[in-house]
Amino acid sequence: MTQQIERRTTSVYKRYIEHSEQSSYIEIPFQLPPDVEEIHVSYQVDSHGGDTAKGVIDLGIRDAERVRGWSGGARQEFNIGLNTATPGYLPGRLATGEWAILHNAYKVPAEGCLVTIEIEFIYKAWRWLKGDLHTHSVHSDGSYTLEENAAIMESLGCDFLAMTDHNTSSQNLAYPRGTSVLMIPGTEFTTNYGHSNFLGVTSPMDDFRVSGISDVHEKFRVARERGAKIVLNHTHCDHCPWEWDFDVDYDGVEIWNGPWREHNRRALSWWQEQLVAGRRLVAVGGSDVHRPDSNVKHAMPCVWVWTDAKTVEGVLNGIKEGRVVITNSPEGPFANLQCGDYGIGDEVPYEQSGEVVVQLDDVMAGDLICLYSERGLEEEIAVDSEGEVILSFDAKHRSFLRAEVWRQFGQADGMSMAVVTNPIYFASNGGTVKISD
Ligand SMILES: [Zn+2]
Numbered sequence: 551m552t553q554q555i556e557r558r559t560t561s562v563y564k565r566y567i568e569h570s571e572q573s574s575y576i577e578i579p580f581q582l583p584p585d586v587e588e589i590h591v592s593y594q595v596d597s598h599g600g601d602t603a604k605g606v607i608d609l610g611i612r613d614a615e616r617v618r619g620w621s622g623g624a625r626q627e628f629n630i631g632l633n634t635a636t637p638g639y640l641p642g643r644l645a646t647g648e649w650a651i652l653h654n655a656y657k658v659p660a661e662g663c664l665v666t667i668e669i670e671f672i673y674k675a676w677r678w679l680k681g682d683l684h685t686h687s688v689h690s691d692g693s694y695t696l697e698e699n700a701a702i703m704e705s706l707g708c709d710f711l712a713m714t715d716h717n718t719s720s721q722n723l724a725y726p727r728g729t730s731v732l733m734i735p736g737t738e739f740t741t742n743y744g745h746s747n748f749l750g751v752t753s754p755m756d757d758f759r760v761s762g763i764s765d766v767h768e769k770f771r772v773a774r775e776r777g778a779k780i781v782l783n784h785t786h787c788d789h790c791p792w793e794w795d796f797d798v799d800y801d802g803v804e805i806w807n808g809p810w811r812e813h814n815r816r817a818l819s820w821w822q823e824q825l826v827a828g829r830r831l832v833a834v835g836g837s838d839v840h841r842p843d844s845n846v847k848h849a850m851p852c853v854w855v856w857t858d859a860k861t862v863e864g865v866l867n868g869i870k871e872g873r874v875v876i877t878n879s880p881e882g883p884f885a886n887l888q889c890g891d892y893g894i895g896d897e898v899p900y901e902q903s904g905e906v907v908v909q910l911d912d913v914m915a916g917d918l919i920c921l922y923s924e925r926g927l928e929e930e931i932a933v934d935s936e937g938e939v940i941l942s943f944d945a946k947h948r949s950f951l952r953a954e955v956w957r958q959f960g961q962a963d964g965m966s967m968a969v970v971t972n973p974i975y976f977a978s979n980g981g982t983v984k985i986s987d
Pocket residue numbers: 738745783784790
């Protein structure tokens with residue numbers, strides 16, 4: 551898989567606490583280095599007094615300015631991240647400088663006790679994070695609680711989740727804690743003539759009711775002003791397509807909604823037309839899962855975003871930049887495009903455009919790899935082995951290149967989409983203007 555290993559460093563501190571220190575607060579100072587995304591702390595208390603009473607040493611942490619969390623004697627470990635933290639701890643900025651583990655020496659045996667603290671820093675690192683940008687919960691017409699949605703996503707090994715309930719934001723005020731899944735605030739702006747997702751903002755609108763396109767423009771304007779990224783959902787759906795003008799201000803289009811179906815194929819064709827016309831429109835996907843269902847399941851499809859931080863901002867920036875791959879499930883298969891130092895979503899300068907390396911992971915014999923540019927289908931390669939396939943394609947004089955992988959799933963009628971990447975773009979000759987020295 552293209553997923554990179556996170557960078558981690560671990561330090562161990564030992565502090566012997568004397569009986570005379572009972573009922574006092576103790577600090578174990580440490581330096582927080584730059585570019586940390588998450589801190590993980592665990593501790594252990596060892597008493598050596600045989601069967602005498604064990605030490606009871608409480609746990610907490612402070613940054614340079616304030617106490618950032620306290621769990622007393624209730625937890626052996628905790629996490630603090632930029633957007634997430636163990637209950638009892640405050641997520642937020644991880645400013646460099648002197649921090650300290652806090653202890654309350656509540657009960658110390660006569661012989662004293664030894665506290666061993668392990669502090670792990672997880673650094674920001676460029677990697678693919680995966681998740682689902684379109685799900686529902688009991689906060690609208692879904693049957694899953696927020697906790698159930700988060701637990702399912704965690705069990706699938708996913709990194710992020712947006713619960714986009716219809717025309718409400720109450721779910722965004724009740725995110726579950728104590729999950730490794732990053733919660734991206736979301737609302738599905740649901741009108742009688744089309745649905746769109748507002749992502750990244752707790753409350754993107756005050757009133758969902760619209761009576762014409764000018765109201766839709768206004769809702770989009772306000773959502774955007776509040777910081778939302780906007781995705782037009784299931785635009786070519788048989789039941790609720792986007793019937794408003796497409797000339798609205800949005801960031802991306804959901805070309806893959808739930809299981810691969812004919813309406814997704816229509817959305818894919820429409821997207822290709824936009825790309826051919828020179829528009830750099832980002833394609834995303836979403837399961838639109840509402841309840842247990844044999845076909846519609848969490849993270850099917852799964853959205854992969856290339857980002858340096860597991861934060862709402864990090865994921866949404868990656869989407870904005872078009873660094874997105876959509877796969878049938880969190881298990882892949884996966885496809886990546888690279889031209890020199892440039893990847894999916896990037897624009898390769900004219901002088902450096904040329905050979906694109908197409909890397910495919912977890913493909914199967916019988917899969918079909920298709921490469922598309924503004925000229926249409928450029929290459930179609932039938933896979934005859936299992937595992938990794940690396941291809942190269944000369945993309946000179948193209949404006950973009952993107953990849954699809956098609957697969958025969960089980961007893962399905964014909965081939966279905968297994969992967970679709972966003973394009974890597976190429977600057978045209980003369981497209982870059984030299985600023986005079
Ligand atoms: Zn919808």
